Amino acid sequence: MASGGGEATSVTEEQLADLRAEYGLDQSAWRQYATRLLDAAHGDFGASVQTGEPVRRVIAEALPPTVQLTATALVLAVVGGAGLALAATYTRLRRLRQLLLSLPAAGVSAPTFWVGLLLIQVVSFRWGLLPAIGQDGWRSLVLPSLTLSLPSGAVLAQVFARSLRTALAEPWAETARAKGASRLRVHFAHAARNAALPPLTVAGLLLGNLLSGSVVVETVFSRAGLGRTTAQAVGAQDIPLVLGVVAFGAAVYVLANLLVDLCYPLLDPRVRAGRAVTA
Template structure:
């Protein structure tokens, strides 16, 4: 286990370095000049003088060679300093810590909702004896994955806010304002979970031990929930780490559609203004979340299937 944790730790360090490096390179390939955008302050960039641009570039180190900028920023990041926003001069860590609770609240609600909806669809499709109902339930995941997130959000706002006046359309005050964004963000993940879990349940229900349990008189509910579900849940559980990354990416769209404060809106504004420190801070935050989530999932998998641990044990030679 110690060797496994050390290997995963090294992989985590590599993932964080790669995420930081790729984001740094991509942001510098974008057209435009961050100093000019910052000097314009959201107005007409043609009114910005070259002297103003040069002063801002020197102030934020943008006039240094690219390799020197990368080395300096990376060294500071290793000490926990992600720099300051070029838009308002606020430290990136303070911006992220201020916006993170709202996004975490949205992501956790969406993740729980995705798990409940996806599992319910897959279990009902595996439980029912009705062929048409099963086909209908199995067709829902494809629809959920293909529907664009922004379109789903606009449809929900149109129906539940403007037409039926059930939930507020915008803002982030109160639990009722969390319902529509959570549903919008959860649907793609719920569709993915339902698709994978339904396939895993079909495979598990066809195993010999299930047929043996049925032959011994076990009812379908006990076989489904007591035997097949435990083995079938391994594949959906491995998707949790990927889903966390998707939730953070989807928060950019959802928080923009519903005008919610959070990491998503901050990221959209930072990309528009080419605020490199803020964007890199968000990328590092997403990479850390992904690494920690996948590590937790890998440690939980042996609890569901002890064979995973057994396959990692070295062979003892005599």
């Protein structure tokens, strides 16, 4: 019997029978499926093969550092992506606009692990500004958050810039300028709000990418968290823990997109008007 991908160990038939009974493997396939499905519906994914602790407890203990990391990365992605898109669509300097619009493509193309190693090499080893590994205070959170936020912020910048250009080409933008509204006001107060729905939708979708990206980032920066726990569970073939993490990630993904849908009426009055007419 293999343990965690290591060398095989010999066990007695009695021990095998006890293990089968403990994990329900002595039952029929349909009964196992029904039992696992019912337990999963109640949030019970059994015990971790590595530690013997309930999967729910393992996830709960590993979750706080990952929440801190992904929340910080999401804020950086939204602020950085929105700022880059607003600056690129507002400037009248053609070369500067082309340069700013080319940055998101580079951010999307750069592998997360390579960005993390590059930041460690330059910022930590060469300049000595921030710690390379660990999670001691806010300083150790900067590099992992930047690494995790880069691809998501780049995607948001691409979507928001395209949406801004579409909004600024609408007739109402010309009408607002004709009535005396400044270019700055039209761009940042009116166009930005009308163009916010597509990037908001993408932000909800990117939350799943942030959770999956935490596996790489927490491994590169040696941070404890749900991502690193998942990587260790996969390496140790800890199926109950892997299934629990996957189910948790799916639930977070669905909840995030539900919250995004609920935010639509706050940004676009046309959504509220459409719902009122339908009602």
